[in-house]
Amino acid sequence: MERVTVTIEASMEGAVDSFLIRRHGDVESLKEAIVADDFKRMGEIAEFMKNEGSCCGFDLISSLGAKLSFAASEKNRLAAEICVDILNWYMTRIRTEIFGEG
Numbered sequence: 001m002e003r004v005t006v007t008i009e010a011s012m013e014g015a016v017d018s019f020l021i022r023r024h025g026d027v028e029s030l031k032e033a034i035v036a037d038d039f040k041r042m043g044e045i046a047e048f049m050k051n052e053g054s055c056c057g058f059d060l061i062s063s064l065g066a067k068l069s070f071a072a073s074e075k076n077r078l079a080a081e082i083c084v085d086i087l088n089w090y091m092t093r094i095r096t097e098i099f100g101e102g
Contacts, residue, residue, distance in 0.1 A: 004093045008057045010100040019056045023049070024091055030068075030084045034077060042080055043072035049087075060090055 008016050026045050033041040049065025064083050071079035 002093060003095045004090060005095050005097050006057055007097045007099055010098050012056065013096075013098055016056050016096060019052065019058070020091075020094065020096075023061060023087070027084065027088045027091055030080075030087070034080055034084060037075075037077065039072040039075050039080075043069055046072055046083075061087070064090075 026049065030042060030045055033039075033045070046065045046068035049061050050069055051062075051065070053059065053061030053063075053065055064087050068080060068083040068087075070076075071083060
């Protein structure tokens with residue numbers, strides 16, 4: 001399986017672990033929101049992803065959050081499904097690499 005490595009500062013390790021656990025949960029929540037056509041919930045999750053991803057070193061998550069937020073605002077189910085599929089792919093392959101002292 002292809003891995004995606006993201007390097008993070010040691011001081012961010014705990015925050016990043018929590019962030020990633022929440023994003024794994026978001027994948028399932030987003031899948032449920034898509035089935036229910038709950039674009040409001042999709043938008044809420046997407047905004048968090050957009051705002052917090054880069055802060056934790058995960059630019060792709062921020063980018064997907066922005067795209068998903070737009071898809072939710074347009075009620076574009078297909079675009080939302082594509083974003084969630086990419087997020088799911090990313091989350092199953094991510095590996096963090098720590099540098100520095102914590």
